[in-house]
Amino acid sequence: MLEVEINIPGRGIINIKNLVLDYNGTIACDGKVIPSIKEKIEAIHKKGIRVHVVTADTHGTARNQCADMPIEVQIFDHSNAAQYKKEIVEKLGAEQCACIGNGFNDGQMFEACSLSIIVIGEEGCSAKSLMKADIVCKSIEGAFDLILKPSRIIATLRG
Template identity: 55%
Template sequence: MKISIPGRFDLNIKNLLLDYNGTIALDGKLIKGVEKRLKLIKESGINIFVLTADTHGTVAEECESLPLQIKVFNNGEARFAKRKIAEELDGKLCAAIGNGFNDALMFEESALSIVILGNEGCSPVALRNADIVCKSIEDALDLFLNESRIIATLRG
């Protein structure tokens, strides 16, 4: 996905990094409408990764039918693990979506970062590091299905 942000910069997004709980899932269960959107995003050629400490132990089962890779790590290492994955995937080619404190370093490494202010709330640290704030994961994922919304939000 190549997007030119008038008056600012160009984006070349090849990877979408997603937090799990509080972002695409609530209380360990995938949020309605996420599955359909992720399949459409994958069809557009973007690789999708779910990065999680898997608090509820449900990520594998909930995401088994989705075209994505899951990366699970220890709770205490989450923010560093997420940053490392963004670095390994070349952050300039990554968009990241999350809501928690442990997403802030991943946001710093990614070309585009979107924080979700949903039912679980969001960390003010993640909020400060985000390029875009969305009220729901559905709205955030829809940005990748209608890139003119990203342009409208970020243009100079």
């Protein structure tokens, strides 16, 4: 398994083997995957990073919408979503996970992962989770570009 290694001055080395994504509000809007992201997810996958979607699947569309992408989809019960997302990243090895989300239930996942990115997209973002994220992006495309161009992460997070 490949990984992306990022050496951030003043913070240390982050090795990313897994990218954990929220679904609604992050890679999807109103239950439909944002069309521009498929190519970026494939590029991240080609770097050797496993891509996971974790969702309560509010609209019931996640599996179908992600079927033609190299993504592992995990759907869980609507109750206690924050705890479930945190448990998933811990099982994957939180120190080797980056995550991207936008909702209140992403906050615990943000705190657990070695790198967390919040997206302020069409569905907005949780102000409480915003304060727990390492980086804020105005679009999912911008968040994916950080993973694809790690020097941007270094520039943003250096000590």
